[in-house]
Amino acid sequence: MSAYPKVVEEAIDLFRRFPGIGTKTAKRLVLFLLKQDKTFVETFANKLTEMKETVHPCPICFNITDEKICHICASDTRDKTKICVVEETGDLIAIESTGKYNGVYHVLGGVISPMRGVEPGDLHIDELLNRITKAEPRIEEIIIATNPNVEGDTTALYLENKLKPLGILITRIARGLPQGGDLKYADSKTLAKAIENRRPE
Amino acid sequence: MCVKSVRLYRFRNFCVEELEFSEKENIIIGENGFGKSNLLEGIYICGFGRSFRTRAISECIKFGEDAGSVSLRLSDSSSIRVEILANSGKSILYNGKKLRKVSNLFNILNIVYIGPQEIEYVRGAPSLRRELMDLAIMRREPEMTSTITDYSRLIRERHFYLKKLASGEAVGGEIYLDALDERIAALGGKIVRSRLGIVDSIKERVGETYRRIADNKDKVEVAYHSSFPIKDRENISKSILESLYSARERDKRYLETTVGPHRDDLTVKLNGVPIREYGSWGEMRSASFAILLSLATSSLEKGRKRPVFLVDDAFANLDAIRRKNLAALIRENGQFFLTVTGEGELGEISPEAFVFELKEPGRPVRRENG
Known part of the structure; x- marks a missing residue:
């Protein structure tokens, strides 16, 4: 017999599906909600439904948006001749927060990993190719910003091979040391990469 | 660096408070089943984060208990401690601080384990010799550790993709295989x-x-x-890539990657x-023994x-x-x-050696010299 009423138990199970949330945290969140007044819980529930109803992937770049197309694709000031390809929306937000990039994006929706059942067809790669061939004005540069790990690197290479015939400049974001970091504490692989990829000042 | 002392807590049949060792030679005498190997296993775990006997490190905990540990004190007064928990694996502490990666252990102690099965390094499957070489690489060039693990991941990805290709489900076609091959060749x-x-x-x-x-x-x-021709040592990746391309049709039939460092070997010849x-x-x-000793001592130069x-x-x-020559070499x-x-089995015992006797299971006692 569970210590909680059935509906509470079910709510806990739902919270446990969230990434990074275990049984303990799920219980805490549910107990927190039970303590709140009704308006808070209602607003919360409505917000979730509203969010789900209005937010959808941008048909151009697959960033999330509640408009017809996302604010980046819709903007007049963005440089539409550069596309930065990222794995997930979270990566896009990270690059956006640097304020250093004024081009547009393309969110792949993951990385290729046959081992985990993700294939090129499961990602928005065809859409990217389509987008490039149809683009007006012409795309000048594709910046590949997948994560620097086994799957990210292989996906990047796959993209390069796919894009090569289109004859546009393909670049990858640099890898190396974190700003404000300390050589002594850098992991050896990153440091090795930083030395390999050094450049004249 | 050498091991000054060990402390074993609820480790197999041992519960030992601080056993001091000789920096030179330590002989452990005991009947079968008294725990001679357990003592070595404890030291080994502090060098590799795993056991030479079992994959499930929790088996090292004394029967019926839910946690055990091994601590070593080293000659530079640093310490390694491995705590083993029945349900949640292990944690490794170096000077009291938790180590994030097990591979960070490999460079603290240079442990060479030579057990009854070590003959397999010469007699057994090539994978054992590859492991031996790769361990030596990880010790010498720690930054290669992730290259080695990434490589085997790529080989697995390729295996899965070849299966997908064979079943006609693969949308990426050969272009994804090209990408995999390029990466495999680069890391390989x-x-x-x-x-x-x-x-x-x-x-x-x-x-x-x-x-x-x-x-x-x-x-x-x-x-x-090597499973592929090495024409030019400066350009091994290129040779791997070419061999992968020419083996592709065969690989697609066998659903395996038939060339690459994961298929290489170390050949050992006696008089040709x-x-x-x-x-x-x-x-x-x-x-x-000659190979293990050489690997251990050649790395001394670096x-x-x-x-x-x-x-x-x-x-x-x-x-x-x-036996005598080998002991002298070691x-x-x-x-x-x-x-x-x-x-x-011993022949003469050097006067400097510490001799430990296991007269009953799990209780080593140092014999007084003289």
Whole structure:
């Protein structure tokens, strides 16, 4: 017999599906909600439904948006001749927060990993190719910003091979040391990469 | 670096408060089942974060208990402690601080375990010899560790993708295979270059060491045997890539990657013929020792630590001369731990050696010298 009423138990199970949330945290969140007044819980529930109803992937770049197309694709000031390809929306937000990039994006929706059942067809790669061939004005540069790990690197290479015939400049974001970091504490692989990829000042 | 003392808590049949060791030679005498190997296993775990006996490290906890630990004090007064929990694995602490990666352990102690199965390094499957070379690489070039693990991941990805291709479900077609092959060749090239470096550094030493163990004129040679032609050492990745391309149709049939460093081997020859086919047990054993010793000592040149040899019942099957020569070699090159069932196996004991007797299971007692 569970210590909680059935509906509470079910709510806990739902919270446990969230990434990074275990049984303990799920219980805490549910107990927190039970303590709140009704308006808070209602607003919360409505917000979730509203969010789900209005937010959808941008048909151009697959960033999330509640408009017809996302604010980046819709903007007049963005440089539409550069596309930065990222794995997930979270990566896009990270690059956006640097304020250093004024081009547009393309969110792949993951990385290729046959081992985990993700294939090129499961990602928005065809859409990217389509987008490039149809683009007006012409795309000048594709910046590949997948994560620097086994799957990210292989996906990047796959993209390069796919894009090569289109004859546009393909670049990858640099890898190396974190700003404000300390050589002594850098992991050896990153440091090795930083030395390999050094450049004249 | 050597092991000054060990403390075992609820570890197998041991519960030992601070057992001090000789920096040179330690002999552990005890009957079967009294726990000689357990003591070596404890030290080994502090060097590798895993056991040489079992994959499930929780088996090392004393039966019926839910946690155990091993702590080592080292000659530079640093310490390694491995805590083993029945349900949640292990945690490794170096000087009281938790180590994030097990591979960080490999460079603290240079442990060489030589057990009864070590003959397999010469006699057994090529994968064992690849592991041996790769461990040596990880110790010498720690930044290669992730290259080695990434490489095997890529090989698995390729295997899954070949299956997908065969079933006609693969949308990425050959272009994704091209991408995989390029990555495999890039990482594989680095691995092979490092392995060649390792083989170069031990080549002569293996021959010399074998001659010293065997006390004869026999010639043992090791060579790297690659599954693809190496035309140019500076451009191994290119050779791998070409071989992957030409093996592609075959790979698609077998659903496997048939060329690459994961198919390479270290060949060992005795007087020009493959030792695994023509050698005797004693010869294969001696050759295994020669390789392990050479790997441990060649890395000394690169500023590596003096090895700690854990020799577990491994002198069985060797004649008295080889046994004596081997012991002398080990003594010269590092700290020496040796388990034996009886003193008859020992020959003369050096006066500097610490002798521990296990008169009852799990209770080693140091014998007074003299």
